[in-house]
Amino acid sequence: MKRKKGYFSISVVSRMFSVHQQTIRLYEKEGLIIPKRSTGNTRLFSEEDIDKLEEIIYLTHKLKINISGVEMILKLQKKIQKLQEEMNKLFVDTQNQLEQENFDYKKQIKNQVSELQAIKKRSALKSTTVEEEKHKKEFSGDLNQEINKKQGIKNSDSNLSEEDEWEIDYNE
Incomplete structure (x- = not known):
């Protein structure tokens, strides 16, 4: 109407x-x-x-x-409406709480990912440093071997008699 x-x-x-x-x-x-x-x-x-x-x-x-029945029906409707409003409020509160928890978890995960990336980066730097040290040691070891070889040759040359040295000097 x-x-x-x-x-x-x-x-x-x-x-x-x-x-x-x-x-x-x-x-x-x-x-x-x-x-x-x-x-x-x-x-x-x-x-x-x-x-x-x-x-x-x-x-x-x-x-x-009858009027008594109508009164009961109206009271029950009022209770139902009140309960529905409470349920809606609880639903909204629960939804807000879940959204906040979801936000907090995402933030926590993001922080943990950042920490893991930092650890990975430090680990990669350490690994690079370890590799560099390893290469330095290998290089210095190779260099020392070369030096030792050359010194070994000189040492074996110094083992020559003076005559041989004269000869060597002379021949040069």
């Missing part, structure tokens, strides 16, 4: 739903609806009141549920 927005008087509401004004007053007396009051004490029904009244009229007139 299409209706204008705003507040409605009891006479307009009774025509809207084709019910007697006294029926609406009874629903108010039973606490099923609580319309606002104007300064002149006129009942002012809001959109929310109209929606609730529409449901009450459906339950009482169409489904033939």
Whole structure:
């Protein structure tokens, strides 16, 4: 049913739903609806009141549920709505918590990857340094062998007699 927005008087509401004004007053007396009051004490029904009244009229007139049953149904609906809101809040809170944990884990993993890369880099530098030292040792070992060989030749040359030296010098 299409209706204008705003507040409605009891006479307009009774025509809207084709019910007697006294029926609406009874629903108010039973606490099923609580319309606002104007300064002149006129009942002012809001959109929310109209929606609730529409449901009450459906339950009482169409489904033939008595006022006590309607009251129970409305209370249960209110509880269900409250529980639904709590569940939605818990869902949002849980989702936010999971997103934060996910962010924290990603940050932690990123830090660990950075640490591992730094370790790998240091290890590569050490490995390079070890390789360089190894090459230096090999080179110096080869150089020492060459020097020793040459010295060995000189030593064997120095073992020659003086005559041989003269001869060698002479021949040069």
